[in-house]
Amino acid sequence: MRWIELIFGLLIAVAGFFCLNFTNGFGIDHHREWAAKHGMPAPSEGIFDAGILLLVVGGGVIGHGISRKRNPSG
Numbered sequence: 001m002r003w004i005e006l007i008f009g010l011l012i013a014v015a016g017f018f019c020l021n022f023t024n025g026f027g028i029d030h031h032r033e034w035a036a037k038h039g040m041p042a043p044s045e046g047i048f049d050a051g052i053l054l055l056v057v058g059g060g061v062i063g064h065g066i067s068r069k070r071n072p073s074g
Contacts, residue, residue, distance in 0.1 A: 002065055002068070002070070005061060005064070005065040006061075006062060006065040006066070008061060009058045009059070009060075009061030009062035009063075009064075009065055010058065010062060011058070012054050012057055012058030012061060013054065013055055013058025013059055013062065014058070015051075015054050015058075016050075016051045016052070016053070016054025016055035016056075016057075016058055017051070017055060018051075019047050019048065019050050019051025019054060020048065020051035020052070020055070022043055022047060022051075023043040023044065023045075023047050023048040023051065024048065028043060031043050
């Protein structure tokens with residue numbers, strides 16, 4: 001069960017990282033062009049905020065999974 005929690009937290013954190021990468025950094029014009037070409041939403045503040053939230057939640061889930069005591073029955 002612990003591994004499932006860690007993997008789930010990692011997936012959430014990676015999704016948050018990709019949201020932040022999509023809305024910030026170098027090549028933002030490329031991201032806007034790609035979004036328009038593929039019919040996806042353009043980089044926006046909402047996607048940026050979602051990325052921050054996902055990183056915080058994912059990090060919390062990972063931290064909880066690492067720090068909790070091991071259950072003797074599983």
